[in-house]
Amino acid sequence: MLFNSLQYLVFLPVVFLLYWITPHKLRVPLLLVASYLFYMSWKPIYGILIFGLTLGNFLLVPMIAKSVTRKKLWLGIVVAANLITLGIFKYAYFTVDAIKSGLAMGGIDWREPHLHIILPLGISFFVFEFIHYAVEVYRGKPLVKNFLNFSLFASFFPTQIAGPIKRYQDFIPQLDIKSKFKWEYVDEGMHLILMGLAKKVLLADNLALVAQAGFTHPEQFSSVDLWLITYAFAFQIFFDFAGYTDVARGSAMLFGYKVPINFNLPYIASNAADFWRRWHISLSTWLRDYLFIPLGGSRGNRFFTARNLFITMALGGLWHGAAMHFLVWGVYQGVILILHREWQHLTELLRVPKTVIESKLYHVLSVIITFHFVCVGWVFFRADTVTIAMKMLTKMASAPIDLFSFSLNQLEVLKIRDPLIFPSLLFLIPGLMIAHLAVNWLNDKKFYQRPPWAVQVGVMVALMCLLTIFSPDSSPRFIYFQF
C-alpha cells in the first residue's frame, strides 16, 4: 500500500477512527493488526518474515541482558541473525554475481543457482531497528517486556517501509501513555501528510522525468544540461524521501505519536559532515552509533578515524542497495568526509584566521562547494552503472570550459516542451534553492513557526486543491521503498 494511493486514503481514516474510539488497552493490538494488514497488502507471505524476526529478537535479546559472561557472544548471535536475514534477501544476487565474476576472472565458468528472492519492503529499516535494540540492551538499557509493544515498534505502519529508523527508548514509552484525542493531532498530522504528498506528487514525480531521461541517455545532453539534470535529481530524491518522511510523521501524529525527523535542509550544509547531520538523520545517527563508534570512532589517530569513516560510509552505501554504484557512492561519501577532516586540519595547520573561516563569503562558498560535491555523489547513486556515472561525470567536468561560450541556445532541455518540466528547470532549480535558503531564514521566525490560523487554513485548502488536481493516476513509488 503506497502512501500516495487511494487505498491509503481509505485505510488511514479507518484506522484513525477505530484507534480513537477503542479503549486504551486495545489500541496497540489495533495498530498492530493495521500494520500487518498494511504490510501484507503487498505480499502476504512476508508478514511471516517480519513476525519471525520480531519474535526471534524478542526471545534472543533478553539473553544478552541475562548473560553475565557471554553478553558479547549473544549480541554477536542476534546481530548476525539479523544481518544474515538481510543478506539473504538483499544481497544474495549481488553476492552470487560477485562470486561468478571472480571465478570468471580465474577462468572458471560457474553456473550460478537460480534464485527466486523478492526483496521484502522495508527490511533494511526494521532490521536496523532490531540491531539498535540489541546493542542498546547490551549497553545496559532496559528490555521491552511487552511483546505487543515490541511488535508494534518494528511494524508500525507509518515508518514500516522507509523509516525513519526509530529508537525504542523514544517510541515504546509513547505506547504506554493514556492519551486523549486532540484536534491538534489532526491539524499537525494532516498538515505534514499534505505537505509530504505535495513534495512527492508536485515536485519529486515531475523531476523524476528529467532524471530518468538524463541518466539513461546522458549522450543526448550537453555538459551544462547534465548539471541541471543532476540538480534536478538532487531535489527529486530530497522531495521524494522528505515527502515520504512527512507523510510517515504525519500519519504517526494522527495517533498522537512522534517519530524522529529525517531531514533538516540538507542542501544548505556547509561541509560533508554537516550534510550528513542534515540528510537521512535517522540513518546517519544509526551508522554513527552502531558502526562508526563501535569501530573506534574518532578516538584514534587521523588514519584510524579516516579508516572508520571510510568503512562506515562504504557500508552505508551498500545498505542502500546491492549494486556496485551504491557501494561507490558510499565510498565517495567516505572520501569526501575524510577530505573535509583533512581540510580542517590543513586550515588549522596553516593558521587561517578565524575571521576568514567564519566570514559570510567563506560560508556561502562552502555551501555551494558542498552542494556540488553532494551532486557528484548523486550521479553515482542514480546512474544504473558506474560506467554510466563515469561517462556523465566526464562530460560534466567540461562544463566550466563550456560555460565560457555558453548561451541558452545550447541547452537541450529548452528544446523539450513535453514534458514541460525540462524547460521549467531553469526557474525551478533556482527557485528550490532559494526556497531552501528562505525556509532556513524563516525557521526561527515566529510567523513561520505558528502562522495565523487563517493562513494555516488557506495553506491547507490550497494543498487539498493542488493534490486533487495534480495527483496522477499512477504515481511512481517512493525511491526509498527499494532500500
Added chain:
Amino acid sequence: MTVKAPRNTIEILAESIRAEDHVGPLTEQVLDESTRKYKDGRRSVFNVALAIFIAANLLMSFTTPFDFDKFKFPYEGWAWWTFNDLRKSKAEYNVALLGSSLMVSAVNNSDAMYMQKELNLANYHHAVYFDKLLAEKFGGTFKTYNLAGPGQMPSDAYMTLQTMLKTHQRPDVVVYGVAPRDFYDSSMITPVDTEAFRFLHRLVNLDDSWGKVFKSPWDKLNFILERDCYLYQNALDIHMLAHEKVESVLDKVFPKPIGKKQFTYWDRIKLLPEYKAGEIHPLAVVVHPQDPNEPPTFSDNTPEYRERYKNPDLHMYKIQHYFLLKLVELCKRERIELVVVNMPITLDNIRVLGSYRYMGYVNALRTMAVEHKVPAFDLNDFALYTQNDYHDGVHLNAFGGNKFLHQLVNIMSGTFSTTLALEASGNHMERRKALAKQATPHEFKTDIPL
C-alpha cells in the same frame, strides 16, 4: 567534526518529547479559554479547510465556472486521433465501422492497395474501397468513418459510438467486427485497461453501467470521487490549462532554441519510453500498398495470443457481452442499423484459444443476434481465407481485406433490414450531395440548421 553530531538527534528528540511543549501523548496539554473552541474541533484547521474544500467543490459543481472541452486530452492515442479528426471533418458520414485491429487491418490494407498509396493511420479514418462496394451494391453515395481501433473491446465500441453521436455525426449503419480476443483477452482485466477507455470515459456518461465497468472497489471509489468532486473530475482539464499557461510563459521567457534540430516525438519516445505510453504520432503507424506480384509475408503471432488467451476471465467475458447488448440497445434507440460480424481468424489461432471455447463464443453471438433481432454474420469462412490472406494469425492483409469487404457487402445485401437501411442511407446522402452542389457559398454561412 565529520559525522560527530553535536548531540544525538534522537536524544534531542527524546528531550523534546519529554519537554512536550505543544502536542503529544506524554503530557496532557492544558488548553486555555481562547483555544476552547479548538477542543471540540470547531477551530481545527483541518476541519475548516476540509469544509471549505467541500463547499468550493459543491459550488463549482453547481456553477460550472469553466467550460472545458472534454475532447481535449493530453494523451494523443488512437481514440483521440479518431475523434480529433472527426470533429475537424466537414464531411457527413452515413456508415461507421467499429472493431479492433482486425477491422483496422482489413479495411486499411485494402484501401492502401486500392488507392495505391501509403496511408498514415493516425489521420486516415476512411474506408473508400468499402464505400465503393456499398455504392455499387446498394446505389447512392456512401461515406464511411472508421472508428475501429487496436484493442477495441465491446465496452470501448459502445463508448466510441456514443462519442460519435456527441460530435453530431449520426451514421445510419454501423458495422461491428468482433473476434474472440475482444471478450477473452487475459491482458485486459477490466474495461478500464484500454487506451480508448481513458479518453472516452471523459465524454460518455457511465452512470448506468459503472458497476460493470469497474471491477476493483478502488476503481469504483475512484469513479465516485471523480463523478462527485468537481476538481477531481476536471483535474486533467485544469492540468492542461496550467500546462498551456506555463508553456506560453516559457515560450516568452525561454524560447525554444532557434536553428537547432527540434525535439521530436521520436526523440521523446527514445528518452522517455514510459511517458505517455500508448500515444501515437501521425507518422508512427503507416500502411503501405501491398504489391500483388509479391508473395505476402506472414509472421507467426501465436506466442502473443497464447498469452492473451491464457487465463480467460469469465467475469470480463460477461461484462463485454453486457456492453455488446448496450451497443445493440443504443443503436435501436438511435435507429441505427447495427450489423455484427464475426471476423475471420486462422484455424491456428482458434487452436490456441481452444475450439470448444471458440464455438461457445460463436454460439453466444448467434443467440444474442436472434434474441435481439440483430443482423449478425459469421464471416470466418475457413475455405475462403487461406494463410496468404493474413499478415499473422488474426490480421487480414490487403488480399484478405478485399475478400472480407466483398463478402461483407454481399452478405448484407441478403438481409432485408440492412439492405433497406443501406439503400435509404445511400440515396439520402446522394440527394444531400446534389443539394450541396446547388448551394451558394453564402448559404453555408447561415446559422439555420440544415
